[in-house]
Amino acid sequence: MSADWIYLDYAATTPVDPRVAETMQRHLGADGLFANPSALHLAGRASAAAIQSAAESLAQLVNCDPGRLLWTSGATESNNLAIQGVARSRAHQGKHLVTMPTEHKAVTDVYRALEKDGFEVTWLKPSPGGVLDPASLEAALRSDTQLVSIMYVNNETGAVQDIETLGGLCREHGVAFHVDAAQAIGKLKFDITALEVDLVSMSAHKLYGPKGVGALYVRKRDGLNPDPLLFGGAQQGRLRPGTLPVHLIAGFGHAASLARELMLDDFTHVKALCDRLWRGIQSVPGLLRNGDEASCYPGILNVSVDGLEGESLLLALEPLCVSTGSACNSQSQEPSGVLRAMGVPDSLAESAIRFSFGRTTSEAEVETAAVIYRAAVSKLKDLLPEAPE
Amino acid sequence: MSADWIYLDYAATTPVDPRVAETMQRHLGADGLFANPSALHLAGRASAAAIQSAAESLAQLVNCDPGRLLWTSGATESNNLAIQGVARSRAHQGKHLVTMPTEHKAVTDVYRALEKDGFEVTWLKPSPGGVLDPASLEAALRSDTQLVSIMYVNNETGAVQDIETLGGLCREHGVAFHVDAAQAIGKLKFDITALEVDLVSMSAHKLYGPKGVGALYVRKRDGLNPDPLLFGGAQQGRLRPGTLPVHLIAGFGHAASLARELMLDDFTHVKALCDRLWRGIQSVPGLLRNGDEASCYPGILNVSVDGLEGESLLLALEPLCVSTGSACNSQSQEPSGVLRAMGVPDSLAESAIRFSFGRTTSEAEVETAAVIYRAAVSKLKDLLPEAPE
């Protein structure tokens, strides 16, 4: 099918690495390790061993205790479990929470739901480049603050936050610190043991693993006992019941091992692609790069042209598969909240296009993308009316 | 690996049908339909088409409007969304709920959590055979009753409930009716349009589809607007956000098509296996069959022998992969709540073994199982002490 389009939407989701797909295949059929890992019998125990080994692979990637990883259906659920779970379990101690409007909807929408439930949320604005000044976090922390959520890599701009400093501040103030690392795991070094983070959300399908599985790291710490969202049996310490999807977890584990091995190569590769694409389009009149080049993960390049309409631009870009803002925003058709919060005016945010690259992107694809982007912008600009004087 | 054991635990989970595995494979790699179906671009739309087609396959199997199916991570989540979602969204109208202690933990544990939250739950007991007398449901319904959950096929005994009559009663009283059909879909005919059911939980991994994906049917009806459990974007009408796992959903769809085609053959096959196993073990002294033969789905055969200890029996049965009660109970090591609620004394419930059969079970496997079961029982009986007079 890839003959039909050029896929530059790796931040939305990655294809599964063929080696990972092979591992998954071995955990599906009657001759494979498909049994329920909660079962006590031989087949069940073989599945449990596969899960344990996947936990160890993921734990090695992020340097944490494998026993503190919970399997979920994805980062959306991990974020919900972390935020709803901790906020509700600590509500008797205080109801003040802190996050940013530039977080993924799977964070902001949870905080909005908690606001409706009587929690108070402080929304911290980033600098125009998308990065949070630690001083504004420090100013926001109060004696009744229970939880802070700040993502590591932004899914629309690639902006990277200073998790080390932010985590240190939270620890000093005794506040739980949650990091949505869905866009970071396997792409940038992330050392849970070294960092002062309490909860970390991860998703397999951003690092060449399968969709439908994620993880939540929960540090072993007094007062950090999130309430479960789902009830239904003793699995995963009652914090997340349901039959564990062995093939998905085994695939996630394998993807984590590969990411650990390939992280540097992958980074060098996407950096080269990003630079090449930028060189190919930077001369487009009125082009703006959203997010500071210096503080962004180069797997993402987000650009705008003043006054163009986003949906038309997206259609004119076919057969490029790119995103206006995040894929989740695509259904709502309003300018990205992330760019707005960074101070990008609507007339620019409207035309924002996110290119994102990955392990299987070629230089030729990026060259073609530059040609198509220039042509599409010029075609739509040619149609624009001028306001009468 | 199947050389190492004999798998008779299809009620816990089934292997993925090889045809389904092949479909899944086509939705994983860079040359496949792996894109995020929420994305507006070509690749995203191809994924969206795959999801739509899977919804149609599943809808055909259960005869419902495909637009009323929500994708979840499994029946555990479907049950939680149905029960928590409806109970909370209707709490202002009343807080009385009805279910049975013989439901799966993914139902009973949710009702227990709601009890702690101030809801009142009536727990209806079944007959000794495991079946609910509709008169006891009718007697339990009150003007403030909001929701009733009764499963279709029981996961431990195979007991089948009279969903048609029970649904009719709920409809008469204006009460929402939720059916956990995880063990029934694809095995027994289930016609959502003909039945008066409002919410139906399903799981792919009980019908030769993958683990990690389920569905919830929600009838379009006034007052039936479950509150979401997860927040995070516009997917699935905001009721269940998160990137849709295309390969899992496509696999579920294919498994549903196959189930529709093979339902009769599958049924005849497991019925023959069940009869054969029963003939092979029924002469074991003190053997009791849990669940009425006449009202049980024959893919499950649950038997006890008075006075034997369950864990030892399970170990003595190796290399058979069978279950003591449900797989989810295996970690808690206490006698099955289902059997207790049916009035089975603990000394019998203790030794309950659930054999469950499927599409890939052979007659030879069942013959061997009978031999092993007889030997294991006799070995452990030989070790039993007699209480001194």
Place this chain on the structure above:
Amino acid sequence: MNVDPYSALTRRLFSEPQHRAPLAGEPAAGVSVYMDTQGVQLRLSATATDGVLDTLTFRVCGCPHLIAACEWLCRSLEGKPVAGLSDVKPAAIMQTLAIPVAKTGRILVLEDAAAALGAQLSATPPA
């Protein structure tokens, strides 16, 4: 099953708009209206002879459906009586191009612009 939000006709009209109006700075004959509302900027321009539209052209900043609708309207009305401009049927356009109802507002802007242009042309003394 069709998950393509654009019909084949919409795609064709979008990708080959032949009725782009000259820019404000470019030499142009005839009359023109400009609207900026509902997130849409639209300019319709026309020349007419003896109550018949010689040219009908547009410039627009809007979604693909609106661009296609503009192109479709220009193709439909050129060579036809000016009166057609006052008789634009949004529902008919939306059906022909399979435009989703959520976008009705934008098509109504086009209807308004056409009507305004028609009124201007009728008010203009014949050339």
Place this chain on the structure above:
Amino acid sequence: MNVDPYSALTRRLFSEPQHRAPLAGEPAAGVSVYMDTQGVQLRLSATATDGVLDTLTFRVCGCPHLIAACEWLCRSLEGKPVAGLSDVKPAAIMQTLAIPVAKTGRILVLEDAAAALGAQLSATPPA
């Protein structure tokens, strides 16, 4: 990484118990204690000569770990002084057989039964 809840030794002792005591109805020599507690039914029986255990046997309804522990104890103490019965070390058994702590209660039943049997044997006048 080992997700097998049973050690190799536990498996071996469970699958080949050689110290099954005769049933109550069967002819038996020596003394015997019976305990029914903690969900466990256990009978330990012994014969001794001159303060040395000739036979030590068991019957039990219990989990695999307990069955293995009974067999292990019988194998360990046969041919040894009766006093060994009063000196059973649950912690040592649990370590040797890799028995999970959750099952401590059951192993304590075995300790109690052995001690009671030892006391009985000591109280019995020498044959």
